[in-house]
Amino acid sequence: MKLTGRHLRIPRSRPLGLTNVCKILFLMKILRQVASHPDDQKAAQQVGIDLKAVSSPQPTALRQRAEAIVAKGGLEKPSLPSESLEGGSPVTSQQTLQELLVHQVELEMQNEELQRARADLEASRARYFDLYDLAPVGYCTISGNGLRRILEANLTASKLVGMSQADLVKLPFTRIIHREDADKFYLMCKQLIKTRAHQACELRMLKRNGTAFAAHLAATVVQKKDDSLIYVAITDITDRIRAEEALKRKNEEIELFAYSVSHDLGSPLVTIKMFLGYLEKDIRAKKEDQVTNDLGIIHTAADKMGLMLKELLTFARIGHNVNATVSVPLQEVVKEAMGLVAGQLAERGVQVVVTPVPVLLFGDRTRLVEVFQNLLDNAVKFSAGQPHPRIEIGVEHSEGELVIFVRDNGKGIDPRHIDGLFGLFEKLDPSTPGAGMGLALVRRIVEMHGGKIQAQSGGVGQGVTFRFTLAKTKLQPQIPA
Numbered sequence: 001m002k003l004t005g006r007h008l009r010i011p012r013s014r015p016l017g018l019t020n021v022c023k024i025l026f027l028m029k030i031l032r033q034v035a036s037h038p039d040d041q042k043a044a045q046q047v048g049i050d051l052k053a054v055s056s057p058q059p060t061a062l063r064q065r066a067e068a069i070v071a072k073g074g075l076e077k078p079s080l081p082s083e084s085l086e087g088g089s090p091v092t093s094q095q096t097l098q099e100l101l102v103h104q105v106e107l108e109m110q111n112e113e114l115q116r117a118r119a120d121l122e123a124s125r126a127r128y129f130d131l132y133d134l135a136p137v138g139y140c141t142i143s144g145n146g147l148r149r150i151l152e153a154n155l156t157a158s159k160l161v162g163m164s165q166a167d168l169v170k171l172p173f174t175r176i177i178h179r180e181d182a183d184k185f186y187l188m189c190k191q192l193i194k195t196r197a198h199q200a201c202e203l204r205m206l207k208r209n210g211t212a213f214a215a216h217l218a219a220t221v222v223q224k225k226d227d228s229l230i231y232v233a234i235t236d237i238t239d240r241i242r243a244e245e246a247l248k249r250k251n252e253e254i255e256l257f258a259y260s261v262s263h264d265l266g267s268p269l270v271t272i273k274m275f276l277g278y279l280e281k282d283i284r285a286k287k288e289d290q291v292t293n294d295l296g297i298i299h300t301a302a303d304k305m306g307l308m309l310k311e312l313l314t315f316a317r318i319g320h321n322v323n324a325t326v327s328v329p330l331q332e333v334v335k336e337a338m339g340l341v342a343g344q345l346a347e348r349g350v351q352v353v354v355t356p357v358p359v360l361l362f363g364d365r366t367r368l369v370e371v372f373q374n375l376l377d378n379a380v381k382f383s384a385g386q387p388h389p390r391i392e393i394g395v396e397h398s399e400g401e402l403v404i405f406v407r408d409n410g411k412g413i414d415p416r417h418i419d420g421l422f423g424l425f426e427k428l429d430p431s432t433p434g435a436g437m438g439l440a441l442v443r444r445i446v447e448m449h450g451g452k453i454q455a456q457s458g459g460v461g462q463g464v465t466f467r468f469t470l471a472k473t474k475l476q477p478q479i480p481a
Contacts, residue, residue, distance in 0.1 A: 066105035070098065137235045140173065144193060144221060144228025147172040157234055160215075162208040173232070178204035178212050185217070192221050193228060202237065214241045268301040275301075328368070329476065330359040330404070334393055337372035344380045348389055352376070355394035358476035359402060363449045368470075371445050374438040375406045375466055382410035382464070402474070405467045412462040413455070421455050446470065 132139065138157030143149050153168040161168070161176045174182050181203035192199045198220055205215040216235040221228050279294040334354050338345065345352065361368055376391065383389035392407045413421070422443040446453045450471030457464045 066102045070101045137233050140232045142173050142230045144230050214238045268305040271301040327360050327362050333368050336369050340373050341376050350389040353392045360476045362472035367445045371442050374442045379408035407465040409463040412460045413457040
C-alpha cells in the first residue's frame with residue numbers, strides 16, 4: 001500500500017470526532033508495521049526515504065523539521081470533541097493530536113522527497129536513453145537461450161537494418177544475419193556462454209530489403225535469474241572493408257608494377273651492356289662496320305628504355321594528377337581522340353564509324369580522350385593487311401547500364417591471350433611500335449572512373465571488340481524542336 005500525506009489529512013471543516021481519531025491511530029499502527037518490514041525498508045532506502053522515522057520514537061532530522069513546522073503554528077489544529085478519548089484526559093488527547101500533526105507533516109515531506117527523487121530518476125533515465133539510442137553503434141540485448149531473440153534494440157541498430165525498433169523486438173537475431181554467416185554468430189555465442197569472456201566476430205548482416213553489409217559484432221554476457229542476457233554492439237564496417245580491398249588491389253598493382261619494371265627494363269639494359277662489350281672489341285680490332293652496327297643497336301636499346309620510362313611515368317601519374325570532372329558528349333571525346341591519331345588513320349585508310357546516340361560521359365576529359373586515343377591506336381596497328389580497315393564506336397545496354405564498345409575488323413587475337421592484353425609492356429606483336437603500355441593505361445583510367453573493361457575476339461582474323469563502362473554515363477536528354 002502506498003501511503004502519502006493525504007491518507008492522514010485531518011478534516012478541518014468539522015470537529016474531530018472519536019471515530020476519526022480511532023481511524024488515524026489505526027492507520028498509524030499499519031504504517032509502523034509496514035515501516036518495520038525489511039523489504040519495505042530496503043525499497044524505501046533506494047529512493048532516499050527512511051521509514052524508520054515513522055515508527056521510531058528517536059527524533060530524526062526529518063521529524064525535527066516537521067516538529068518545527070508544527071511548532072510555528074502554520075497548520076490549523078483540529079478541534080477536540082467534547083468527550084475525551086477512551087481512558088484519556090483532554091491533555092493526553094491534545095498530545096496525541098500533536099503527534100498526528102507531526103506525522104502528517106513528515107509524510108507530506110517524505111512524499112515531496114519521493115516526487116523529487118522520481119523526477120530525478122526519470123530525467124536520468126531520459127538522458128540514458130538518449131545516449132543509448134543515439135550511440136554511433138547499434139546495441140541489441142538478446143536472449144542467451146533458445147532462438148537468441150532480440151529483447152531490446154537501440155535506434156542505431158534499427159537504422160542499420162532498416163527496421164523499426166518494435167519490429168526488431170522478439171525477432172531471432174539470425175534473421176538479420178546473412179545465411180552463409182549464421183555459423184559465425186552461433187560459434188561466437190557458444191564461446192561467449194562457455195568462457196563468459198568478451199567475444200567478437202565479423203560477418204554479413206541483412207537489411208530489410210535484403211541487401212547485405214559488413215558488420216563487426218562485439219558481445220558480452222550477463223547471467224540473470226532465469227536466463228543469460230547477451231549484449232551485442234554492431235558496427236557497420238562496409239567502408240573499412242572497401243578500403244582494405246582497395247589497398248589490397250593497390251599493393252598487388254605495385255607488386256606487378258615493380259616486377260614489370262625490373263623485368264622489362266632489364267632487357268634493354270642487358271642489350272646495352274652486351275653490345276658495349278662487343279663495341280670495345282670491335283674498336284680494338286678496328287672493325288669500323290661492326291662498330292657502326294654496335295652503336296646502332298645500343299642506340300635502339302637506349303631509345304626503347306627511354307620510351308618505356310616515359311610510359312611508366314605516364315602510368316604512375318594516372319590517378320594522382322586529377323583534372324576537373326565534367327560532363328561531355330561521347331562524340332566530342334571521340335573526335336578529339338581521332339584528331340590525335342589522324343595521321344595513322346589516314347595512312348592506313350581506316351574508316352571510323354561513331355554512333356549518333358547522344359551519350360554523356362562524366363569524368364576527367366583529358367583521361368577520357370586518352371582511353372579512345374589508345375584504343376584507336378591499337379586498332380590501327382592491328383589493321384595491317386586488311387583491305388578495308390574499319391573501326392566502330394558505339395553503345396549498348398547490358399544489365400541496366402550503358403556499355404561503350406570499340407570494335408575493329410583487324411587481325412584478331414587468339415582467345416588464350418586475351419587475359420594478358422592489359423598487362424604492363426604486353427605486346428602480342430613485337431613488330432608493332434610502342435612499349436606495350438597503351439591498354440594498361442586504358443584499364444587504369446577506366447577503373448579510376450569507376451568502370452570495368454574487357455576484350456573479346458573470335459580468334460585470329462576476326463577482329464577485336466573492347467567493351468567498357470564508366471560511372472555516371474547516361475543518355476543525353478533530347479530538347480524538343
